[in-house]
Amino acid sequence: MAIEASTPEGRLVPCPDCGVPSERVHSRYGQRLADAPCGGRGVVIELSVRRLFCDNAGCRRVTFAEQVEGLTCRYGRRTPVLQRMLAGLGVVLAARAVARLALLLGVVVSRMTVLRLVMALPDPAWEAPRVLGIDEFATRKGRRYGTIMVDCETHQPLDLLSDRDADSVAAWLREHPGIEIICRDRATVFADGARKGAPNAQHCADKWHVWHNLGEAVERLVSRHRALLRDLVEPQSPELEPEPEPPDPSPVATGAATGDGASPEPYPQGKFLDRLRDTHAAVRAQVEQGLSLREIARRLGLGRNTVRKYARAASPEAMLHGQWQNRTSKLDPYRPYIEQRIAEGCTNPVQAPR
Ligand SMILES: [Zn+2]
Structure with a gap:
């Protein structure tokens, strides 16, 4: 019309x-x-x-x-x-x-x-909150970060800063006095900025980071004490109990020939191990591209010593040695016989037993 x-x-x-x-x-x-x-x-x-x-x-x-x-x-x-x-x-x-x-x-x-x-549209009007949440946000993940300010009581995002810098956070806080509690993660930029900009405010960790840090700490602790956990669990699970019978060479060879005992799952699955394998693959790939350890550390967000450890390990499993040294295996009772056969020059499990 x-x-x-x-x-x-x-x-x-x-x-x-x-x-x-x-x-x-x-x-x-x-x-x-x-x-x-x-x-x-x-x-x-x-x-x-x-x-x-x-x-x-x-x-x-x-x-x-x-x-x-x-x-x-x-x-x-x-x-x-x-x-x-x-x-x-x-x-x-x-x-x-x-x-x-x-x-x-x-x-x-x-x-x-x-x-x-x-x-x-004009931004909605707001006043300096009593409880302020400060966190980072990515405009390009791993490369470019900004800072977001949120009113923790109303959950309303208040402002965005174009960088993740202590001075910017401090300047923003000085422009908005009256904040009593600052809820943040433990990044030093936010800690320094908040201390400079609002020296009287009380600081606390936000809920997400408390849970995240707790999860990481528990995972580290459990992986460090895996051996102890296995000792606790093993007596209750019959398939993991070691064979009570004394070793008899012939069944081993038969088992090896059919593949029953010769190729056990080499390493278990799990989030921790998956991540270890992924990181190892990423580090090795970048080492092969000729990147420096410093550059790889920067790209993957890891410490340089951690990157060096990954770069030196030929396989991800090699990094588990300390942890898996004491691992029991179904083959343990037959170990003397297997070692004897290897010493005699037989390294093929399919070969007929002597
Ligand atoms: Zn004119």
């Missing part, structure tokens, strides 16, 4: 630069403005506006286009009513859904335009 309209002649319009009013017409041109839909149909206003001369000799502007208050804005292709409607929907539905819904209502708009309209 198109509505034609034109601005009246003889109306004085101030120059946008110098403010001196003018009515001397240079030309007229047509503008198409999308308006809010009406009766289920899209509305377009075909508006004829004047281009006027600025007659002020001291002004650098020669001509300017007149604007109609409440209807046009410079370079705008939508009326303010439609812009407000799309921005409001964008906040509720997100951009892609708004673009689809608008099409049903007869308004053509891209999701990027909706995003721009939402981004142009």
